[in-house]
Amino acid sequence: MAEPNHWRRFATIWIVASLIATPLVVVLIGPIMPPGNGTEQASGHRTDHTVLLGAATPVLLLVVLYLIYAIVAFRQPRGAVLEGPAIRGDARLQTTWIVVTSAIVLALAAYGTIRLEQDGAGSGSGPSPLVVPKGHKLQVQVIAQQWEFTYRFPEYGGVEVPHLELPVGQMVELHVTSLDVIHSFWSYQLGVKADANPGVDNVVFVKPTKRQTFEVRCSELCGIWHGQMFDHGHVVSRAAFATWIAEQQRKYAAATKVLQPYRHAYVPEPTRRAE
Numbered sequence: 001m002a003e004p005n006h007w008r009r010f011a012t013i014w015i016v017a018s019l020i021a022t023p024l025v026v027v028l029i030g031p032i033m034p035p036g037n038g039t040e041q042a043s044g045h046r047t048d049h050t051v052l053l054g055a056a057t058p059v060l061l062l063v064v065l066y067l068i069y070a071i072v073a074f075r076q077p078r079g080a081v082l083e084g085p086a087i088r089g090d091a092r093l094q095t096t097w098i099v100v101t102s103a104i105v106l107a108l109a110a111y112g113t114i115r116l117e118q119d120g121a122g123s124g125s126g127p128s129p130l131v132v133p134k135g136h137k138l139q140v141q142v143i144a145q146q147w148e149f150t151y152r153f154p155e156y157g158g159v160e161v162p163h164l165e166l167p168v169g170q171m172v173e174l175h176v177t178s179l180d181v182i183h184s185f186w187s188y189q190l191g192v193k194a195d196a197n198p199g200v201d202n203v204v205f206v207k208p209t210k211r212q213t214f215e216v217r218c219s220e221l222c223g224i225w226h227g228q229m230f231d232h233g234h235v236v237s238r239a240a241f242a243t244w245i246a247e248q249q250r251k252y253a254a255a256t257k258v259l260q261p262y263r264h265a266y267v268p269e270p271t272r273r274a275e
């Protein structure tokens with residue numbers, strides 16, 4: 001019996017499987033990809049994850065289907081120990097391999113670069129971001145210290161509060177810094193995970209798109225109570241935010257008076273005491 005054309009047969013199986021599976025994966029798994037759609041940035045991450053998953057699906061199928069195909073089609077006949085023929089050099093195969101893998105990697109690198117420039121990745125862009133969203137941005141400073149985050153609102157008299165609330169539909173400009181060691185401001189639902197370094201002003205933009213409760217945690221081991229650097233924040237309506245921030249200004253009026261003036265980074269201890 002003549003050997004079937006394995007190349008053609010396997011290529012057909014793979015192409016058909018990819019054409020069926022890739023749209024299914026994008027349509028069914030895309031909408032449940034992390035980190036949700038609580039902010040424009042989170043939705044952007046979800047888009048990126050969906051694109052990557054879609055690009056990875058044919059590659060995964062190639063590997064898995066070929067493994068199955070080889071086990072079925074190239075099985076040793078019972079009782080025989082056969083060596084396959086030695087195959088050396090195949091210019092067409094080698095060229096195809098190099099061209100296809102290079103094209104995939106370069107295309108993903110280009111996509112990543114463009115998306116990073118558009119979105120800032122939610123990881124902070126340092127003190128001078130390349131891309132700044134237009135329009136009014138609510139300024140919120142995130143101050144990390146062992147072992148809590150506090151938030152300062154320079155547009156509201158520089159009041160500093162222990163819990164974060166944000167108005168829905170408002171572009172927020174987070175200024176992430178630290179008073180002592182290296183921390184990281186991570187809110188999964190906001191799609192933000194930004195380094196909080198002493199003496200550094202790390203700017204992140206985030207625009208919440210729905211009312212929600214979000215988690216805040218430190219994601220950089222920062223000492224014995226690192227695990228306690230956890231809190232919940234809330235995205236609320238604009239009216240509720242206005243009420244809340246006015247209440248905070250009243251509540252912390254006495255503390256605000258003795259706070260250091262607002263600035264983008266604070267001198268860490270122990271130098272601060274010498275100031």
Ligand SMILES: [Cu+2]
Nearest residue numbers: 183218222229
């Ligand atoms: Cu920390």
